[in-house]
Amino acid sequence: MTATTATQTTPASLHTPVIGWFDQHARDLPWRRPEAGAWGVMVSEFMLQQTPVNRVLPVYEQWLARWPRPADLAADPPGEAVRSWGRLGYPRRALRLHGAAQAITERHGGDVPSEHAQLLALPGIGEYTAAAVASFAYRQRHAVLDTNVRRVFARAATGIQYPPNATTAAERKLARALLPDESEQAAQWAAATMELGALVCTAKNEDCTRCPIATQCAWRLAGKPAHQGPPRRGQTYAGTDRQVRGRLLAVLRETVTPVPQSALDAVWEEPVQRARALDGLVADGLVEPLAGGQYRLPLT
DNA sequence: CAAGCGTGGGG
DNA sequence: TCCCCAAGCTT
Numbered sequence: 001m002t003a004t005t006a007t008q009t010t011p012a013s014l015h016t017p018v019i020g021w022f023d024q025h026a027r028d029l030p031w032r033r034p035e036a037g038a039w040g041v042m043v044s045e046f047m048l049q050q051t052p053v054n055r056v057l058p059v060y061e062q063w064l065a066r067w068p069r070p071a072d073l074a075a076d077p078p079g080e081a082v083r084s085w086g087r088l089g090y091p092r093r094a095l096r097l098h099g100a101a102q103a104i105t106e107r108h109g110g111d112v113p114s115e116h117a118q119l120l121a122l123p124g125i126g127e128y129t130a131a132a133v134a135s136f137a138y139r140q141r142h143a144v145l146d147t148n149v150r151r152v153f154a155r156a157a158t159g160i161q162y163p164p165n166a167t168t169a170a171e172r173k174l175a176r177a178l179l180p181d182e183s184e185q186a187a188q189w190a191a192a193t194m195e196l197g198a199l200v201c202t203a204k205n206e207d208c209t210r211c212p213i214a215t216q217c218a219w220r221l222a223g224k225p226a227h228q229g230p231p232r233r234g235q236t237y238a239g240t241d242r243q244v245r246g247r248l249l250a251v252l253r254e255t256v257t258p259v260p261q262s263a264l265d266a267v268w269e270e271p272v273q274r275a276r277a278l279d280g281l282v283a284d285g286l287v288e289p290l291a292g293g294q295y296r297l298p299l300t
Numbered sequence: 301c302a303a304g305c306g307t308g309g310g311g
Numbered sequence: 312t313c314c315c316c317a318a319g320c321t322t
Contacts, residue, residue, distance in 0.1 A: 044318085045318065045319095046319095047318090048317085048318040048319090049317095049318065049319045049320070050305090050306085050307095050316095050317060050318085050319060050320095051306085051307075051308095051317065051318085052307095052308085052309075052316090052317045052318095053317085053318080054309085055307080055308070055309085055317090056318095087306080087307060087308080088306080088307075089305085089306030089307040089308085089317095090305055090306055090307085090319090090320090091305090091306075092305070092320085092321090093305095093319090093320085096320080096321095123320095123321095124319090124320065124321090125320085126319060126320050126321085127319090127320095128318075128319060128320090129318085129319075129320085132318070144318090146318045146319080147316095147317080147318070147319085148317095148318065149318090165302095166301075166302090194318065197318095198317090198318075203315085203316065203317090204311080204315075204316080205311085237306075237307085240304090240305095241304085241305090242304075242305055242306060242307095243306080243307095245305080245306080246306050246307075249306090280305095284305090
């Protein structure tokens with residue numbers, strides 16, 4: 001026999017069980033079907049930035065039915081993207097997705113680019129989304145570090161309950177070290193680790209009995225020590241500008257005809273904050289001011 | 301780099 | 312009820 005330590009965790013010892021688990025338990029999500037294409041993957045990634053899967057599903061279906069290609073979206077006003085975004089939250093994402101569709105139409109012949117650098121240059125696409133589209137849609141080899149993967153790696157490899165607030169160089173290095181060499185297997189690994197974090201290795205109430213790598217998990221082996229350090233910053237919402245913006249935009253989504261100032265004034269009592277919120281929406285390009293104190297979603 | 305940016309479901 | 316959280320990006 002060799003002197004191999006049977007219990008040591010190696011990258012390869014994680015790949016087979018995690019990918020095997022994914023084969024058995026992956027959810028059948030529409031953007032994972034072959035017919036979704038790169039555009040479907042990209043749309044889903046925008047919508048899933050900070051919004052849960054179950055709320056994205058219906059909006060995704062409507063969106064792809066209405067705008068099956070980037071050029072279809074680019075041909076409509078940005079305000080229509082904002083309206084169709086509905087109540088997914090963070091409506092600037094809708095504007096950025098529209099802008100990305102325009103850039104794809106103008107610069108890439110209407111096809112979602114496959115190169116990471118070109119994806120990264122599109123509005124609304126950062127490090128994570130560029131890697132996700134390149135990996136999921138084009139089966140390339142990229143470290144895909146979202147909140148789920150970061151939590152899985154923090155626990156399984158680093159032995160801590162939660163990753164740092166912001167992605168660190170150490171996390172990127174670890175993710176690259178764990179990535180399978182072959183690109184198709186790397187793409188499966190990316191999707192599988194993400195799904196594991198979403199379904200089993202969740203932020204709260206993780207279920208280690210269903211985890212395919214529980215026997216190798218550093219955090220579990222250490223007795224699942226509680227998170228050290230300051231509590232995660234809780235985002236207050238009630239009474240903030242964000243809440244006011246949400247109410248204002250909800251009014252404007254209701255109608256294609258311009259809305260008078262009085263209709264907007266009705267959503268919030270305090271005039272200073274109300275005006276600040278509306279100014280912010282205009283500055284962001286989410287609202288278009290018209291002559292005579294009227295407002296609408298942007299046509300350009 | 302910390303702050304700002306929506307919304308709704310579940311414990 | 313309140314608090315936490317959900318496939319981040321931009322400035």
